[in-house]
Amino acid sequence: xxxxxxKLSQLAPDATRKLAEFTAxxxxxxxxxxxxAHAKVLALDxxxxxxxxxxxxxxxxxxxxxKDEGGAARSTVIGGGFKxxxxxxxxxxxxxxxAFESDDMHKxxxxxxxxxxxxxxxxxxxxxxxxxxxxxxxxxxAGYEVGTRVGMAATMGLxxxxxxxxxxxxxxxxxxSAANMLRLNADQTQDALGIAATQSSxxxxxxxxxxxKRMHSGRAAQSGVYGALLARRGFTGxxxxxEADFGGFLSTLSDKxxxxxxxxGLGSEWETLNVGYxxxxxxxxxxxxxxxxxxxxxDNKLKADDITRIETGLSTMTHVHCAWEYKSQGxxxxxxxxxxxxAVIAIDGDAFVEQYREDRLHDPKILDFIKRIEATAEKEIDxxxxxxxxxxxxTVHTKDGRxxxxxxxxxxxxxxxxxxxEEVYRKFGILxxxxxxxAQRNELIALVRDLDKLDDLGKLTAILAAARAN
Numbered sequence: 001x002x003x004x005x006x007k008l009s010q011l012a013p014d015a016t017r018k019l020a021e022f023t024a025x026x027x028x029x030x031x032x033x034x035x036x037a038h039a040k041v042l043a044l045d046x047x048x049x050x051x052x053x054x055x056x057x058x059x060x061x062x063x064x065x066x067k068d069e070g071g072a073a074r075s076t077v078i079g080g081g082f083k084x085x086x087x088x089x090x091x092x093x094x095x096x097x098x099a100f101e102s103d104d105m106h107k108x109x110x111x112x113x114x115x116x117x118x119x120x121x122x123x124x125x126x127x128x129x130x131x132x133x134x135x136x137x138x139x140x141x142a143g144y145e146v147g148t149r150v151g152m153a154a155t156m157g158l159x160x161x162x163x164x165x166x167x168x169x170x171x172x173x174x175x176x177s178a179a180n181m182l183r184l185n186a187d188q189t190q191d192a193l194g195i196a197a198t199q200s201s202x203x204x205x206x207x208x209x210x211x212x213k214r215m216h217s218g219r220a221a222q223s224g225v226y227g228a229l230l231a232r233r234g235f236t237g238x239x240x241x242x243e244a245d246f247g248g249f250l251s252t253l254s255d256k257x258x259x260x261x262x263x264x265g266l267g268s269e270w271e272t273l274n275v276g277y278x279x280x281x282x283x284x285x286x287x288x289x290x291x292x293x294x295x296x297x298x299d300n301k302l303k304a305d306d307i308t309r310i311e312t313g314l315s316t317m318t319h320v321h322c323a324w325e326y327k328s329q330g331x332x333x334x335x336x337x338x339x340x341x342x343a344v345i346a347i348d349g350d351a352f353v354e355q356y357r358e359d360r361l362h363d364p365k366i367l368d369f370i371k372r373i374e375a376t377a378e379k380e381i382d383x384x385x386x387x388x389x390x391x392x393x394x395t396v397h398t399k400d401g402r403x404x405x406x407x408x409x410x411x412x413x414x415x416x417x418x419x420x421x422e423e424v425y426r427k428f429g430i431l432x433x434x435x436x437x438x439a440q441r442n443e444l445i446a447l448v449r450d451l452d453k454l455d456d457l458g459k460l461t462a463i464l465a466a467a468r469a470n
Contacts, residue, residue: 012259020190046118052431053099054079058211075123093119095218109151111165117143133454142180147173157256167202167216174224194237196227209329287411289392313378313393
């Protein structure tokens with residue numbers, strides 16, 4: 001007699017096991033110098049995002065809840081002045097890292113791994129004790145490599161089903177980072193990934209104004225820490241969580257898969273190097289359009305009043321994701337919205353922290369300028385392939401009759417159009433000016449620059465604990 005129930009087969013045999021073996025075996029000595037150098041700048045960028053995010057009301061509400069609930073005082077709550085358990089600390093700290101749409105971006109996997117792996121690596125290192133800066137870098141790279149590969153394999157199919165990649169694919173970042181820092185073996189790491197990934201969640205409708213969108217990052221981070229801690233205690237997870245045909249991560253959350261991405265080049269081609277920075281405090285998908293408009297205005301010495309109309313061509317994904325009618329629903333909605341972002345570029349010349357203050361969300365000048373912006377999905381951009389989903393084509397019409405066209409294929413800060421280290425340091429300075437003194441900021445920069453030489457993390461975590469909003 002046939003067994004009842006669904007047939008359990010696999011999309012990519014042994015994918016979870018191979019990711020677990022890679023994570024468990026990864027050592028600092030395995031990392032190429034370029035990966036180490038990039039990871040240190042990514043760490044500084046993520047710390048800046050966490051410090052700024054810790055000052056914001058949605059993070060403070062979560063911080064207050066964690067403080068009220070209590071937890072073993074092992075890991076620093078950034079900007080909170082107290083410690084909690086590693087799982088509670090990362091809930092706050094990863095939420096802070098994703099709290100203002102400034103965290104790093106891996107385009108092909110559709111999410112922001114740095115706001116997960118940096119807090120997880122630091123919190124677990126502190127809780128375990130005796131860990132070095134080299135351990136933090138290795139833990140981060142484990143998270144970057146594993147999480148981005150699963151995200152790439154899930155493709156845009158995951159997003160189009162309404163899932164937020166940060167809260168779903170992000171569980172693999174945290175699971176791998178935590179497992180590596182806890183020095184789990186391959187069997188334990190396989191369980192850790194299987195525990196973390198079954199907690200994947202996060203609905204894309206949160207982008208339309210809800211504070212909870214920020215917490216998707218924190219919950220993904222917490223799921224990975226839970227996974228590693230439980231696996232160390234012998235708690236078991238789904239052994240084939242990535243690849244199971246029924247109820248697996250890929251089969252459940254996405255209807256289109258690119259399974260060769262899961263293990264292709266693992267350990268030799270470093271996806272960490274394909275993580276870029278965001279120089280605007282908005283969703284990454286619109287940043288090519290924002291940069292293009294700013295370039296047109298600078299090159300042609302235009303002001304907002306000189307522009308009568310802007311035609312914006314986008315990929316289908318960006319159009320669905322960001323080109324919806326703007327309403328003043330909150331900071332989250334403004335940061336995710338193409339029209340608001342382009343309007344503040346036209347009026348202010350920037351779209352960073354000052355442009356997304358609460359008092360700007362219903363500014364009559366912004367609302368009036370939005371009426372001049374049109375957006376369409378262009379097949380020509382879609383035909384370039386998923387790596388060009390952030391591309392934008394702009395035509396700016398001016399009062400004196402000019403039509404100025406610009407195509408931007410890659411946003412500023414992406415690996416294809418990289419930001420300089422100086423631009424990342426400038427961003428860090430702006431993000432931390434409210435919560436660090438000049439002396440603290442300079443010391444923190446120096447510590448992270450030498451993270452691979454840091455045998456003790458105490459000075460670094462002390463600065464993060466002492467940070468306060470001025």
